[in-house]
Amino acid sequence: MIGQKAGTRDGYGYSAAMKESGLNWDDATFADYIQNPRTKVPGTKMIYAGLKDEKRIADLLAFLKQFDASGNKGG
Numbered sequence: 443m444i445g446q447k448a449g450t451r452d453g454y455g456y457s458a459a460m461k462e463s464g465l466n467w468d469d470a471t472f473a474d475y476i477q478n479p480r481t482k483v484p485g486t487k488m489i490y491a492g493l494k495d496e497k498r499i500a501d502l503l504a505f506l507k508q509f510d511a512s513g514n515k516g517g
């Protein structure tokens with residue numbers, strides 16, 4: 443997901459808000475987004491109150507980066 447454009451993965455019906463967000467997922471964009479998805483992408487259908495803890499955000503990024511663009515765990 444990191445390095446890709448928001449709302450562009452095949453096989454999922456994203457909201458117009460996510461498709462038109464213009465976001466490119468990098469560390470800073472993700473950290474900003476996950477603190478409050480609905481502020482960053484008004485109209486998103488992702489219902490999540492947000493995560494503020496910096497350590498947990500860093501852990502989440504590390505977790506997500508384990509997976510390649512196909513969702514497979516890299517070696």
Ligand code: HEM
Pocket residue numbers: 443447448449450451455456457458459460461476485486487488489490493502
């Ligand atoms: C820490 C937990 C979560 C993380 C890291 C996360 C991350 C993300 C990211 C990065 C996207 C954009 C994907 C893309 O651009 O392809 C997304 C979309 C989405 N997520 Fe989450 N999410 C979390 C929790 C949740 C929860 C709890 C729900 C539902 C109960 C949810 C539902 C969705 C939905 C429906 C979308 C599509 C949004 C749209 O099209 O507007 N997510 N999520």
